[in-house]
Amino acid sequence: MNAKKIPDIIIGRLPVYLRALQRMADMGLKTTSSQELGEHVGISAAQIRKDISQFGEFGKQGTGYSIEYLVNKLREILKVDRIWDVAVVGAGDMGHAVANYQGFMNRGFRVVAIFDSDKEKVGHLIGEFMVEDAETMIERIRGLGVRIAMLAVPAAAAQGVADQLVQAGVRAILNYAPISLNVPGNVKVQCIDPSIHLQRMTFYL
Amino acid sequence: MNAKKIPDIIIGRLPVYLRALQRMADMGLKTTSSQELGEHVGISAAQIRKDISQFGEFGKQGTGYSIEYLVNKLREILKVDRIWDVAVVGAGDMGHAVANYQGFMNRGFRVVAIFDSDKEKVGHLIGEFMVEDAETMIERIRGLGVRIAMLAVPAAAAQGVADQLVQAGVRAILNYAPISLNVPGNVKVQCIDPSIHLQRMTFYL
DNA sequence: TAGATTGTTAATCGATTAACAATC
DNA sequence: TAGATTGTTAATCGATTAACAATC
Numbered sequence: 001m002n003a004k005k006i007p008d009i010i011i012g013r014l015p016v017y018l019r020a021l022q023r024m025a026d027m028g029l030k031t032t033s034s035q036e037l038g039e040h041v042g043i044s045a046a047q048i049r050k051d052i053s054q055f056g057e058f059g060k061q062g063t064g065y066s067i068e069y070l071v072n073k074l075r076e077i078l079k080v081d082r083i084w085d086v087a088v089v090g091a092g093d094m095g096h097a098v099a100n101y102q103g104f105m106n107r108g109f110r111v112v113a114i115f116d117s118d119k120e121k122v123g124h125l126i127g128e129f130m131v132e133d134a135e136t137m138i139e140r141i142r143g144l145g146v147r148i149a150m151l152a153v154p155a156a157a158a159q160g161v162a163d164q165l166v167q168a169g170v171r172a173i174l175n176y177a178p179i180s181l182n183v184p185g186n187v188k189v190q191c192i193d194p195s196i197h198l199q200r201m202t203f204y205l
Numbered sequence: 206m207n208a209k210k211i212p213d214i215i216i217g218r219l220p221v222y223l224r225a226l227q228r229m230a231d232m233g234l235k236t237t238s239s240q241e242l243g244e245h246v247g248i249s250a251a252q253i254r255k256d257i258s259q260f261g262e263f264g265k266q267g268t269g270y271s272i273e274y275l276v277n278k279l280r281e282i283l284k285v286d287r288i289w290d291v292a293v294v295g296a297g298d299m300g301h302a303v304a305n306y307q308g309f310m311n312r313g314f315r316v317v318a319i320f321d322s323d324k325e326k327v328g329h330l331i332g333e334f335m336v337e338d339a340e341t342m343i344e345r346i347r348g349l350g351v352r353i354a355m356l357a358v359p360a361a362a363a364q365g366v367a368d369q370l371v372q373a374g375v376r377a378i379l380n381y382a383p384i385s386l387n388v389p390g391n392v393k394v395q396c397i398d399p400s401i402h403l404q405r406m407t408f409y410l
Numbered sequence: 411t412a413g414a415t416t417g418t419t420a421a422t423c424g425a426t427t428a429a430c431a432a433t434c
Numbered sequence: 435t436a437g438a439t440t441g442t443t444a445a446t447c448g449a450t451t452a453a454c455a456a457t458c
Binding site: 011012014015016018019020023040041042077078079080084086093094096097098100101103104107108109147148150155171172174178179180188190192193194195196197198199200201202203204205 | 216217219220221223224225228245246247282283284285289291298299301302303305306308309312313314352353355360376377379383384385393395397398399400401402403404405406407408409410
C-alpha cells in the first residue's frame, strides 16, 4: 500500500531532514543539494539521496532539490501536512512543559487536552488548558477523536494509563515515563527518558 | 583502550537493559534470563546475549544472569557507577522541568546549576536552584568541572550556547532545542525534540 | 556546452538471527 | 542426571557507501 515497505530507520531520518529544510526555508533559501543537507544533519549525501528516492524523484540533476517542494513532499509522506490533535496525560512539571511547548507550531501538532488523576490539579489552568479528570479521559479522547498522546505520568502509573489510551483509540504514544511500555502491534511508541539519553553519552567520557 | 571498539548501537541499548534490570531489582527479583529481559525491552534474547557478552561473561549457563551483578556491571560500563554533575541552560518551562526532574536519582546524574540569559529570571529560584546569569556560565562550569549539560534554550540561541559549553569543557550535551548542533568530534550530543519523535509515528497512522 | 548533481546499481560493510556446544 | 541457558560461531539479513550513467 504505502509504497513497497519503507524501513523504519529511513522513516526515522525524514523528520530530521524536514526540520533542517524548514529551517533553510525560514532563512530564505530556495534550493539545496544532498551534499549541503547532509552537512547540516550529519548524514552522508549518498544516504540522503537514497532515502529521498524511496518516495519519488524529487530532485533535479545539476541543481539539487527545491526546498519548498521537498518540504511539502516530506510533510505529505510523514502525514504532517495537517494538524494532529494531541492529548497530554499528567500535569506535573513535564506535562506542564509539553502542554505549553511552542515548538509544535508548523510541525503538525497541537495539544487539545491535558489530564491528571490528582483531584487537586483537576480544574486548574495550565497555560490555556484546564486540567481534566483522568477518570473522564477515555470517553473524552474517544469523543475528540485523538490518535496521539504524550504520557507524562510517574513510571508506576504509566503502563495502566497506556492501556487506557489504547482502549480510547490512541495509536501513537510519546512516552516520557522511564519505563518500557507494552502495547499492541498497531500502536507506536517513542520514548523520551533523559537518563537514558545521558547514559548513552557517559560511556564515551 | 575501551575493549575492542564497541559499536554505538550496542552502547545505545545498554541503558535500556539497565533500566529494566533496575526495575526488576526494585521488584525484588534476583535473577533473569536473556529471554525474560528481552520480553521486557522488546529485543531478541540472542541480541541481548551478544550485546552483554561484548564486555565479559556475566551470566551462568542454566540459570541466567544475577540481576544485581549485571546492574553493577552495566553501571560500570556506562560509567554511571558514580554521580555526574549536570548543568541546565535555559530556565523556561523545559529548563524548569528538567531541573526539577526526580528521575535522575539512582541513574547517575544530578543537576548542580541552571543558567539563563534573561536578567528577569536571574536570581529567581527554580526548585532548590537559583538561576544564574548566562554571562557567568563558562567560568562557573569550568569551576565546577561540569562535563555534561542539558540545553533548553530557544533554537536561535542553541548553537551559540553549545559553542560556549564546549569552550567551558562540557563533553556531552543533551539538546532540547529543535535544531541540529554542530560540535567538535570529541563532544557527544543527544537530541530530544518532541516534534521529531511524533513525526516518526505519524507516518504509520 | 561544461559543470553539477541526481537516482540507482553493485559492492561493501555491519548488524541480527539461528543454532548449538559448553556447562551450570 | 536432566533441563535450562549461556557465549559464540556461522549464516542471513539489511543498511551504507562508492561509483557512475543520466540529465538538468
